[in-house]
Amino acid sequence: MTAQSAPQAPSPFASHALAGKRVLVTGGGSGLGRALAGHLVAHGADVHLWGRREGMLREAAQEAAAGRPGSVHVATVDIRRSDQVDEAMGAIWAEHGPLTSVFNNAGANFIARTEDLSPRAFEAVTSTIMDGSYFTSTAAARRWIADGLPGSILSNLTTWVWTGSAFVVPAAMAKAAVHAMTMSLAAEWARHRIRVNAVAPGPIPTDYAWAMLNPTDKSSSGATQTDRIPAGRTGTVAELAHLVIFLLSDACAYLTGQTIAMDGGQMLAGPGTFAELAKLTDADWAEIRAQSKAASAVSAAQRAVG
Numbered sequence: 248m249t250a251q252s253a254p255q256a257p258s259p260f261a262s263h264a265l266a267g268k269r270v271l272v273t274g275g276g277s278g279l280g281r282a283l284a285g286h287l288v289a290h291g292a293d294v295h296l297w298g299r300r301e302g303m304l305r306e307a308a309q310e311a312a313a314g315r316p317g318s319v320h321v322a323t324v325d326i327r328r329s330d331q332v333d334e335a336m337g338a339i340w341a342e343h344g345p346l347t348s349v350f351n352n353a354g355a356n357f358i359a360r361t362e363d364l365s366p367r368a369f370e371a372v373t374s375t376i377m378d379g380s381y382f383t384s385t386a387a388a389r390r391w392i393a394d395g396l397p398g399s400i401l402s403n404l405t406t407w408v409w410t411g412s413a414f415v416v417p418a419a420m421a422k423a424a425v426h427a428m429t430m431s432l433a434a435e436w437a438r439h440r441i442r443v444n445a446v447a448p449g450p451i452p453t454d455y456a457w458a459m460l461n462p463t464d465k466s467s468s469g470a471t472q473t474d475r476i477p478a479g480r481t482g483t484v485a486e487l488a489h490l491v492i493f494l495l496s497d498a499c500a501y502l503t504g505q506t507i508a509m510d511g512g513q514m515l516a517g518p519g520t521f522a523e524l525a526k527l528t529d530a531d532w533a534e535i536r537a538q539s540k541a542a543s544a545v546s547a548a549q550r551a552v553g
């Protein structure tokens with residue numbers, strides 16, 4: 248397959264699409280969360296970034312707030328700790344006012360044979376993704392419900408919530424749990440005007456994720472390579488940002504409980520489908536047709552009727 252170059256994707260949204268929104272991005276010091284923060288600010292939002300590395304958070308805030316000084320705030324929070332999450336959420340409410348939106352983006356993952364994982368390794372990944380998303384979502388929602396305010400929760404998942412994935416089993420399990428949380432809370436909290444959705448991007452290369460998921464020449468696999476993606480390329484941060492802006496905006500107040508894949512068709516071309524037959528030649532297809540027609544003919548000759 249020919250690798251396509253990523254298109255420059257100008258924002259289809261007005262620069263005030265998120266005006267008045269106050270968005271928390273967990274895992275905002277690096278990778279997708281960090282890059283996304285700038286797009287949210289450019290569309291009018293104020294942004295709060297959480298993570299465990301203070302230096303990276305400060306750099307990320309400076310970068311994202313370049314166009315609108317004062318629009319990005321940071322706090323060091325380990326989202327696996329419900330006490331830290333609740334305290335930091337309280338500080339946002341007290342010092343800046345209520346959030347309008349939460350983006351559960353922090354993640355933990357590495358490739359490993361499942362039989363080699365220690366209980367602590369399993370817990371390091373699952374507690375970050377599952378417990379962290381739950382603690383953060385509920386800390387915001389309890390305050391929205393008490394204040395009678397609407398809110399929007401969005402989580403950053405993967406297509407493994409539908410397919411599972413070998414060699415990243417704790418992450419696949421925990422992301423599936425957050426997918427279940429998304430559907431469950433959407434139904435429970437719609438009456439409070441709280442929407443709960445998720446995105447499931449295909450690969451968008453970031454430094455740390457690739458260090459964890461494709462650390463050596465031999466670790467290259469379909470999950471991180473472009474050659475199994477029908478679109479012939481990986482996704483871009485701008486494309487993810489546009490989906491996130493739409494879902495966090497007031498454009499779709501009736502949209503809740505959904506996990507939306509954006510993967511260039513990668514999941515649908517997975518091993519469960521015949522997508523890889525795209526490599527066959529005309530001669531290969533002629534041979535296939537001849538073989539299958541011959542088998543049909545044998546079968547037909549054996550029929551007693553019809």
Ligand SMILES: CCC/C=C/C(=O)SCCNC(=O)CCNC(=O)[C@H](O)C(C)(C)COP(=O)([O-])OP(=O)([O-])OC[C@H]1O[C@@H](n2cnc3c(N)ncnc32)[C@H](O)[C@@H]1OP(=O)([O-])[O-]
Nearest residue numbers: 354355356357359365367368371405449450455456459470
């Ligand atoms: C298509 C792309 C989709 C993208 C998905 C993503 O999410 S990409 C997102 C990518 N971004 C991130 O992942 C960002 C956050 N990631 C992190 O902070 C770290 O990478 C972390 C996940 C290891 C957690 O760190 P921590 O400080 O909380 O924990 P710790 O260091 O104390 O280790 C705990 C246990 O894990 C064990 N263990 C560790 N590595 C391996 C290994 N390779 N093999 C086996 N085991 C390993 C370690 O030995 C220990 O067990 P032990 O020996 O005590 O029984």
Ligand SMILES: NC(=O)C1=CN([C@@H]2O[C@H](COP(=O)(O)OP(=O)(O)OC[C@H]3O[C@@H](n4cnc5c(N)ncnc54)[C@H](OP(=O)(O)O)[C@@H]3O)[C@@H](O)[C@H]2O)C=CC1
Nearest residue numbers: 274277278279298299300325326353354450451453455456
């Ligand atoms: N890149 C990709 O192709 C895809 C990524 N995703 C998802 O996107 C999200 C971001 O991934 P990406 O940007 O690539 O990877 P990064 O490793 O750059 O981002 C993960 C972030 O999570 C933060 N984090 C981890 N543990 C905690 C914790 N306990 N408390 C607070 N913050 C924490 C990390 O910061 P710190 O270590 O400082 O705490 C880091 O900033 C993940 O959920 C990932 O699963 C989904 C599909 C594809």
